[in-house]
Amino acid sequence: MMGELATASRVHVMVSYWWSRGDGLANHQLGQILTRAAGVDEVNITDPQSIDRALRIAVADPTVLAELDQWWQMVETRRDGNNTRNPGLGLEQSIRYLTDRLDAGTITPEGLGECRRQVAAVDQTITSATDLPELVHPDAQMLDLLARYLEARSRVLALA
Template structure:
């Protein structure tokens, strides 16, 4: 029973750190699960990852490798549990621009945009030391640029 409990704890931690969106680490996880013939889809597919982790079971060697993986990810991210901002920036930018491009921009919609900006700013500041922002790729830089443009539009409206 103890081995099953340990296995369960490891798999929960793997799932948690996978969900943080560290693309390099998740690529490594995909290689581990593919080599073990557990992954039947893409490492970016939550359902495929969930099925793969359930298929791991109590296989001691694989559980040990996954245990090492999540600990490596936690160390790589300095135990910062903030999710990769790139996972939500695109939808947040669409949310902001949809509100700003509406036929009628209301005080309520501006207030919603300000709340969204506050949440995003907090997330970005929390993630500033993570690999995704410390060494951003072209996609992340594009997202940040688009976010700053949308953010500026909201702030320009609220200051008038």
């Protein structure tokens, strides 16, 4: 009994962790597993509370527990152990942050410093994710986000 609880707990944590990395294809698969296991119409795969509730139900079923255990290991393998989040998840906010600052008119040296730190952080995230599925095989939305980011990034760097 204790071993089953430990396994269920470990699987719950690992599935939550790899879900949070934002691998769209893998998370779609997870949504199908959880929807089937939770007996609901559809689990909201983008909502952490919905995922957590569905996982609590799912890990109680030994068959689904085994399927979820395989799922997180598959995602870890698919991402080659790289735990960098999908860079597309925060890119929209970063672009908005940079363009809001740049479009505000005069930019102070402090504001420029903040923009440069934002660019450095986003660059690091993108560099860390270059081998991940989201950047190896980007979809149109990711390509659009990257193009918009490069434009905002260029505007920041031009203010040297």
